[in-house]
Amino acid sequence: MTTRFFGAPVKRNEDRKLLTGQALFIDDVELPNMLHAAFLRSQVAHARIRRIDVSAALKRPGVVAVYTADDLGAYWQAGPLLVPPPPIPGIIFHLRTQVPLARDKIRYAGEPLAVIVAESRYIAEDALDDIVVDLETLPAVVDLEAAMAAGAAVVHDDLGSNVASHVRQAKGDYRRAAANADLVLKRRFRYEHGISSPIETRGIVAQWNARGQQMTIWDTTQAPVFVRNGLAAILGVSERQVRVIAPFIGGGFGPKIMIFYPEEVTLPWISMRLNRPVKWIEDRLEHFVATTHERGQIHDAEIAIARDGRILGVRDVFLHDNGAYNPYGLTVPINSQCTMLGPYVIPAYDSTFTSVFTTLPIVTPYRGAGRQHGVFVIERLLDLAAHELAIDPVEIRRRNLIPPDAFPFNNEIIYQDFAPLQYDSGNYEPVLDKALAAIGYEKFVHEEQPKLRAEGRCVGIAVACYVEGTGVGPYEGAKVQVQSNGRVSLVTGIGTQGQGHFTSFAQIVADQLGVDVTEVDVVTGDTDQFYWGAGTFASRGAVVAGNAISEASQVVRRKALKLAGEVFECSEDDLVIADGKVSITGIPEKFVSLSELAQRANPMRGAVKPGTEPGLESTQYFGPPSGTTANGVHAMVVEVDPETFELRILKYVVVHDCGTVINPMILAGQIHGGVAQGIGNAFYEKLAFDDQGQLLNASLADYLLPTALEIPRMELGHTATASPLNPLGIKGAGEAGAIPVGALFAQGIENALELARKGIELLEIPLSPSRLYELTRKDGT
Amino acid sequence: MQPEGHDIELSVNGVQYRRAVEARMLLSDFLRHELMLAGTHVGCEQGVCGACTILLDGAPVRSCLMFAVQAGGHDLFTVEGLIGASGELNPLQQAMHEHHGLQCGYCTPGILMTMTAFLKQNPDPSELELREALSGNLCRCTGYQNIVDAMLKAAEMMRAAAP
Secondary structure, eight states, X not given: OOOSSTTSOOOOTTHHHHHTTOSOBGGGOOOTTOEEEEEEEOSSSSEEEEEEEOHHHHHSTTEEEEEEGGGGGGGOOXXXXXXXXXXXXXXXXXXXOOOSSXXXXXXXXXXXXXXXXXXXXXXXXXXXXXOEEEEEEOOOOOOHHHHHSTTOOOSSGGGSSSEEEEEEEEESOHHHHHHHOSEEEEEEEEEEOOOOOOSSOOEEEEEEETTTTEEEEEEOOSOHHHHHHHHHHHHTSOGGGEEEEOOBOSOOSSGGGOSOOHHHHXXXXXXXXXXXXXXXXXXXXXXXXXXXXXXXXXXXXXXEEOTTSOEEEEEEEEEEEEESOOTTTTHHHHHHHHHTTTTBOOSEEEEEEEEEEOSSOOBOOOTTTTHHHHHHHHHHHHHHHHHHHTOOHHHHHHXXXXXXXXXXXEXXXXXXXXSEEEEOOOOHHHHHHHHHHHHTHHHIIIIIHHHHHHTTOOEEEEEEEEXXXXXXXXXXXXXXXXXXXXXXXXXXXXXXSSSOHHHHHHHHHHHHHXXXXXXXXXXXXXXXXXXXXXXXXXXXXXXXXXXXXHHHHHHHHHHHHHHHHHHHTSOGGGEEEETTEEEETTEEEEEEEHHHHHHHTSOSSSOOOTTOOOSSEEEEEEOOSSOEEEEEEEEEEEEXXXXXXXXXXXXXXXXXXXXXXXXXXXXXXXXXXXXXXXXXXXXXXXXXXXXXXXXXXXXXXXXXXXXXXXXXXXXXXXXXXXXXXXXXXBOOOTTGGGTTHHHHHHHHHHHHTTTGGGTOOOOEEOOOHHHHHHHHTTTOO | OOOOOEEEEEEETTEEEEEEEOTTOBHHHIIIIISOOTTSOOSOSSSSSOTTEXXXXXXXXXXXXXXXXXXXXXXXXXXXXXXXXXXXXXXXXXXXXXXXXXXXXXXXXXXXXXXXXXXXHOSXXXXXXXXXXXXXXXXXXXXXXXXXXXXXXHHHHHHHHOO
């Protein structure tokens, strides 16, 4: 087999549609007789509902219906648990999931109370003002420590406290490690991650066909199969009666996998009830409070370390804000807990977290999904220890890297995918060396920095490492089919939100079947096209779906060769498959096209051999035994204006090992985008809540996404350690760019401003010019 | 129910349209849902993200910050108008494709329109000038680097092709 496409920077199949304005996004779905919904959202964070009066809204011309929780009857039920807690002994987990419309009690500002259905969105929004709501306001629960204090208001009354979960995972004997250590260093860290804020918000269109008893739902979801199954169950119909289509989606980054959003369950019900299609598109203000966030953790962490810089142990106790409900289980805090171990040998680890209910929007994974928090803590601990022990920060990392002969490396704790956290493969030191060479570490530290400092410039350097668990199970599938016209169809169950699946998946097929990559038509995210699957999350699309696609392509290839062998009455070994045809080796004029083979594989008359399946097609599934671990190093040279604290990133390097690469161009794009989101998280973006649980900056004018002026040019490097856990050797890459950036910023800014010398430590993210001003003035200088 | 309509006449991508619209209808909604030119995307409806940028008499404007009635009598240009007569991508579109300047593609139409106007005004921009011009359009996927490279290349191609 020739590999013309796999591994090459193939230009994307999907671009043309997107560049010409022809791609179908959710709000482009126009249906005859369609109604429009608007949701009335709570303006307070915590309250008991006394009464909701919708009578005036119903009288407004153009309003078709208004529903509150009471109208939903038996349909009103709390959402499902997406990810059950992993089997960790002694775990406490209280499940409280979100509801379609608030009944009795409101638990975050933005929670929907009622839905208005009207002939236009304009009218529906007008009618929101007609609804009268009578509430008994309760104290908001915002601060994590206050939420845990005796006498705090309780988010879920029946629990009696705000503890959502409590998990301890440990290996080795931390107490002994600390007793034997030359240095034990303890600090409190605060890390907040923000909102993913894709440029397209969420939306849903539901169309019930009463004659056909069929529900069609267009949904900006990353997990269409899961949505189909769940909605069928609560609508009381069979799964085959529900079709979920995830069209082109304008970015996801995690929150679009949450299930079910209130709007997602109410719209299909409304469509069924009114027998008309209904559309709801989230506006940007809604997005800030109605789409899930990631948010904050407070870590009390300590490191026990030997004089030579070897880590003996790490202990960490942290609080995690999971917002008002916890449908996503423990994924985010478990990722924080596991990712803290990084690429290092940490013989003793003792980590305990308490996940806390607050009266704030729900927390679910957003690109990185808690990994940022863990990486920040371990990387900062190492920086602080390096300073105390007078070891170079890079050298202390190098001394602790897991050696290449130690893989598979068992961390002896359980990961989010329920499997033991075992690093399948890796070779960490060359990644570090490559990053150091690219950033010019030695030269900068010994020559450039002293010179620049002498000129009065505040320039710093930073290097941060991470390991990312990717490509988790359970499974994905793919169906590859040669069409009668010779084009190849590939369908898979995952959704796509810009990752280039229409191209990278086509590359896998094209090589196997000897067709051009543009001759492969990829369909993702339509449950009528492919029935099974889990979804796009945890950097798993290429790993899990990619391997299913490869397997299905190989089966189709064998079928094509077998059929052609029958045509030519020759051995399959004497045939080559290329350029859309199968020919006899060395006699290119003796060929049969894939198109003809596809038609032969589906005879319209005559008899076939017993057991014959029609078509040149195959459906295959792939489920990895556990996730595969990618790793990388980011390095940065940064200049800080000591007066304004404006940053200028002078150089940014990412060296990354995500195993075998399908398309380096798409991979680079994933890294660029991840770093940009990481930079936003580290320095520009902050969800600012007041003590009443009100989000004070719910607009893109106030919540600052980085622009083209803030994001530097990045230099990328790669190493490739193939994963032994899947035939293609792929590891996930989607989240890698975003993960270590906070740690890098804290280190780089400290270094640039020589804060260690002044006894000032940066132990929190996000930073910002104003926050840096506060932190660096603490000592009165 | 029939809201009070205002008759407007305008040209979009060289095609004349005549419609009755409610005074409060946003131009972005009018283009997308009345004229079915859905290539113009809406990201914030507050004029920040730039996704809905179109050209009004050649100048880039946020279509979410204008009412449709204000566009009456004007010449509008949207992403649907960029493609050549025989279906070929124009230099900006082609460069975005070559340089992987788009991922989800949602912000792309707005960026193409902003850059169409900018490169006309400044055919030979420095990277910083280009980044400043691009900074009114938010992209959450790409980190901008490939967009910047694409637009510098498009500018170069257009300069080379210019008489």
